[in-house]
Every structure is written in C-alpha cells, then in structure tokens.
Amino acid sequence: MEEKVAVKEFQLEVEEKSPPHTYDNKMDAPKRAELESNLLSLSLNNSEQLQEMQEQPLTQLGLLRIKLEELKQENQNLRSMLSQVSEHYTALQNRMHSVVKQLEQSSSSSHNCHDLHLKDKRQDEILEKQAFPTWQFLAINDPSPSHGKTVEGFDSPKNNIGKHECTRLALAHNVGGDINNQIRPEGAKTIEDQASEPSCRKARVSIRARSDFSLMGDGCQWRKYGQKTAKGNPCPRAYYRCSMGTACPVRKQVQRCANDETVLITTYEGKHNHPLPAAARALASTTSAALSMFLSGSTTSQQGSTLPNNCGLFSSSLSSSVPTNLASFSSSASCPTMTLDLTQSNPSNILQFQRATSLNLTQSFPLPLLGCTQQSQGFYLSSKLPTMVPLEKEPSLVDMVSAAIAKHPSFKAALATAISSFNGPSQKY
DNA sequence: CGCGTTTGACCAGCGC
DNA sequence: GCGCTGGTCAAACGCG
Numbered sequence: 001m002e003e004k005v006a007v008k009e010f011q012l013e014v015e016e017k018s019p020p021h022t023y024d025n026k027m028d029a030p031k032r033a034e035l036e037s038n039l040l041s042l043s044l045n046n047s048e049q050l051q052e053m054q055e056q057p058l059t060q061l062g063l064l065r066i067k068l069e070e071l072k073q074e075n076q077n078l079r080s081m082l083s084q085v086s087e088h089y090t091a092l093q094n095r096m097h098s099v100v101k102q103l104e105q106s107s108s109s110s111h112n113c114h115d116l117h118l119k120d121k122r123q124d125e126i127l128e129k130q131a132f133p134t135w136q137f138l139a140i141n142d143p144s145p146s147h148g149k150t151v152e153g154f155d156s157p158k159n160n161i162g163k164h165e166c167t168r169l170a171l172a173h174n175v176g177g178d179i180n181n182q183i184r185p186e187g188a189k190t191i192e193d194q195a196s197e198p199s200c201r202k203a204r205v206s207i208r209a210r211s212d213f214s215l216m217g218d219g220c221q222w223r224k225y226g227q228k229t230a231k232g233n234p235c236p237r238a239y240y241r242c243s244m245g246t247a248c249p250v251r252k253q254v255q256r257c258a259n260d261e262t263v264l265i266t267t268y269e270g271k272h273n274h275p276l277p278a279a280a281r282a283l284a285s286t287t288s289a290a291l292s293m294f295l296s297g298s299t300t301s302q303q304g305s306t307l308p309n310n311c312g313l314f315s316s317s318l319s320s321s322v323p324t325n326l327a328s329f330s331s332s333a334s335c336p337t338m339t340l341d342l343t344q345s346n347p348s349n350i351l352q353f354q355r356a357t358s359l360n361l362t363q364s365f366p367l368p369l370l371g372c373t374q375q376s377q378g379f380y381l382s383s384k385l386p387t388m389v390p391l392e393k394e395p396s397l398v399d400m401v402s403a404a405i406a407k408h409p410s411f412k413a414a415l416a417t418a419i420s421s422f423n424g425p426s427q428k429y
Numbered sequence: 430c431g432c433g434t435t436t437g438a439c440c441a442g443c444g445c
Numbered sequence: 446g447c448g449c450t451g452g453t454c455a456a457a458c459g460c461g
Contacts, residue, residue, distance in 0.1 A: 224434055226453060239452070243433090253452095 206267040208257070209342040215254060218266070219279030220244055222252060233258035245274025267337070 215222075222240035229236045235256035242250040250270040257263035276284060 223432090225455095227435070228451070228453095231450065237451090251452095 204267050204269045204337040206265055206337050206339040207342065208263055208265050208339060210262050211264040215264075218283050219277045219281070220250070220272075230255070235261060242270075242272060244276075245272065248273050 221243045223243040224238055224240050226239035227236050228239070233255065235258065237253055237255040240252045240254065242248040242252075248270075250268065250272050252269065253265075253267040255265050255267075257265055272280075272284065
C-alpha cells in the first residue's frame with residue numbers, strides 16, 4: 001500500500017515537472033481540428049467535465065491537469081485507506097498484547113493448579129471440566145493415543161528470536177505444554193513419550209493457497225533437497241530445508257493439490273534455530289499459535305471418543321461469531337497436521353481445524369492479529385497503474401493471509417472470540 | 430569454484 | 446517377511 005502511494009506520488013511529481021506540450025492559439029486550423037477530435041474521442045462520461053475541458057484553452061496541459069486531478073483524488077483515497085489499515089492494525093496489535101498478558105497470567109496460575117492435580121485427582125477432574133468448557137469436547141475421531149503430542153513445529157522460547165516474538169511463542173509453548181502435563185487421559189502417553197515416537201515426531205502446519213507459482217514467499221530462505229512423486233498425485237512433492245541458519249531443522253514440503261492443481265500446499269515442520277525476518281515471524285507465530293491452540297485443545301479430549309464432524313476446536317466459542325461448518329475432523333495421518341486453507345472464498349468457512357491429516361483450518365489464523373509486523377515480499381499493484389508491472393516473484397503467504405483477513409471481516413471477531421474462549425477458561429486454572 | 434538443484438539410491442515405517 | 450510408500454541422502458549437474 002505504501003509503495004503504491006509512493007508510486008502515485010512519483011507519477012504526480014514526474015507529470016508536474018514535465019514540460020507541458022502547450023500549443024498556442026495561433027496554431028493552424030487542421031492541427032486544432034485534430035486536437036478537438038482527439039478531445040472528443042475521449043470517452044468521458046462526465047459531460048460536465050467535458051464541457052469544462054472544452055472551455056479551457058485547447059492544450060494538452062488541460063488534459064494533463066484533469067488527469068492530475070484524478071490521480072490526486074486516487075492518491076488521497078489510497079492515503080485514506082492506508083490510514084485506516086494502520087489504525088486497524090494498531091488496534092489489533094494492542095488487543096493482542098492485552099491477550100498475551102492475560103494468557104501469561106493464566107499460564108502462571110496453571111502451575112499452581114499442577115500441585116492440585118498431584119494432591120487430589122478427583123478434584124483435578126473437576127478442575128479440568130471447569131477449566132476447559134470449550135476444549136473438553138474437542139474429541140478427535142482418531143482413537144489412537146496421540147493426544148498430548150509435543151509442539152515441536154515452531155519456535156520455542158529457547159530459540160534466539162526477538163523478545164516480542166519470544167514472549168508470544170513462550171505463551172503458546174506454555175499453553176500447550178502445561179495442558180499436556182496436567183490433563184492427560186489415562187493411558188495417554190506423555191509429551192516425551194510421543195516425541196520419541198518416530199512416526200509421530202512433529203506437528204505440522206500445512207497451508208493451502210491458490211498460486212500459479214511453484215513457491216509461496218514466506219520470508220525464509222529454503223534449499224531444495226529432494227523431490228518425490230507421491231502416490232495418488234501426479235504432481236511431484238518438493239522437499240526444502242531452511243537455509244537461513246546453520247543446521248536449521250525446519251523443513252517444508254511443497255506440492256500441488258491432486259484435485260486442483262491451482263492449489264499449492266505448503267507444509268512446514270520443525271522449529272527455527274535462528275532469528276526470523278518479520279514476514280517469516282508473522283507466519284511462524286500465526287501457525288504456532290493456531291497449532292498450539294489446536295494441540296492443547298486436543299489434549300483435553302478423552303481417548304477414543306467420537307464427535308460429529310462439525311464439533312471441534314472453537315466449535316462452541318466461535319459458533320456464535322462464525323457461521324457453521326467451522327471445524328471438521330478426520331484421522332488418516334500419523335502426524336497431527338493443521339491446515340490453513342486460503343483457497344476458500346466462502347466466508348462461512350472461516351475456521352476449520354484438522355486433526356491428524358485433516359485438521360482443516362480453513363481460514364487463516366490471522367497473522368497481523370498476533371501483533372507481528374509484516375513485510376510483504378511481493379506487491380501486486382493495481383492494473384490501473386500502467387507503469388507498475390506485477391513482480392515476477394512468488395506470492396507472499398503473509399500477503400495472502402492478510403488478504404483473506406481483509407476479505408472476511410468476521411475473521412477479527414472470530415479470532416477475538418477464540419482467544420477469549422481460550423483465555424477465559426485458563427484463567428480459572 | 431561455490432552454491433543450489435536434480436535425481437536415483439537408500440532407509441525406515443507400515444500394512445498385509 | 447515382503448512390498449509399498451514417504452522421506453532423506455548424496456553424487457552429478459548446472460549456473461553465475
């Protein structure tokens with residue numbers, strides 16, 4: 001947005017500085033007739049404007065001035081839009097900070113609850129029911145004891161990342177970890193137990209987005225280390241490692257959807273061991289928060305329980321603010337995978353989580369809502385600007401998620417409700 | 430020459 | 446145990 005405004009300003013500056021190709025009134029008749037013809041050929045719908053033009057001295061300067069006014073008007077509109085976006089972003093950032101503080105308090109109080117758990121199991125069960133009215137029915141159709149899985153997918157406070165990011169991720173880490181430790185279905189494995197299981201070692205976040213490009217910009221640098229054609233999909237799957245840090249364990253897989261080749265599926269796994277650029281932090285923190293909420297919620301479900309498909313994460317908390325079909329669950333993969341589906345245009349499909357392969361989070365857990373500064377990698381300027389050519393670069397995931405937010409105003413409310421429901425019960429802990 | 434990509438080989442998990 | 450499949454390795458190759 002800022003770049004677009006800057007481009008507009010540059011255009012205006014160039015036009016104002018350009019020597020006007022004025023023609024004096026002494027011009028010959030054929031030339032004057034030609035100019036008049038050209039002027040009339042302009043398909044201006046505004047007859048008033050056209051009349052005003054004809055009354056002016058017949059010069060190109062007049063035409064340029066009109067065009068200048070139009071550009072100024074558009075520039076003003078863009079500035080207004082930018083101002084509004086900035087205000088909304090600031091408000092959301094403040095909101096997120098307050099939520100983070102509240103969650104930090106609830107996290108510390110949950111440690112106290114841990115002692116209660118050790119003293120009186122029965123009392124703990126009561127606490128468990130009280131503490132997670134929202135999450136407790138996050139039953140997964142997967143009967144395997146995979147609940148309580150460690151959240152390895154994203155940054156932890158141990159990592160050398162920014163202070164702000166560290167706080168946020170520490171929050172996510174604490175939320176998932178403490179719940180894992182405290183509320184464990186009988187017979188369920190501990191975090192450490194399951195972390196040691198090779199088949200279920202890491203949680204993943206998958207992002208579905210429509211793109212003609214083979215990659216989606218996410219702020220990180222990746223090095224391709226393999227490619228494989230998976231069964232059931234003619235499109236090969238590419239394997240990438242993060243090359244921003246030395247021996248960074250983060251990997252991602254990129255593959256086109258078998259059913260719709262315009263859909264690019266990017267799956268992230270692992271946690272970065274190095275500072276991330278802003279754009280990457282935004283993506284990582286969003287997926288981290290969503291994943292931790294998903295995983296922490298799943299830990300409260302009873303093993304082997306079954307719920308209807310539309311009964312899942314956020315189902316009670318978001319159902320009031322977001323239309324139906326927010327969540328769907330299935331269980332066909334060994335790893336818990338959360339999918340951010342940016343391909344949906346239906347506002348009713350805002351939030352969807354998948355468990356095991358199909359925790360289908362159809363919207364986009366909003367990146368900017370988590371207070372990250374986003375730096376877009378690719379700008380796709382309006383076609384109204386002939387001087388600006390769309391960058392021949394992979395689209396930015398951050399941009400796409402942001403666009404999804406802008407497209408669905410209910411995202412904000414949905415997330416706020418989700419966080420509130422997440423925060424509220426924890427405070428009881 | 431260094432770095433990234435390509436691609437066949439290899440390995441481990443899983444189901445039958 | 447065997448075969449299938451997903452994931453990774455590493456040598457070969459290409460490019461700047």
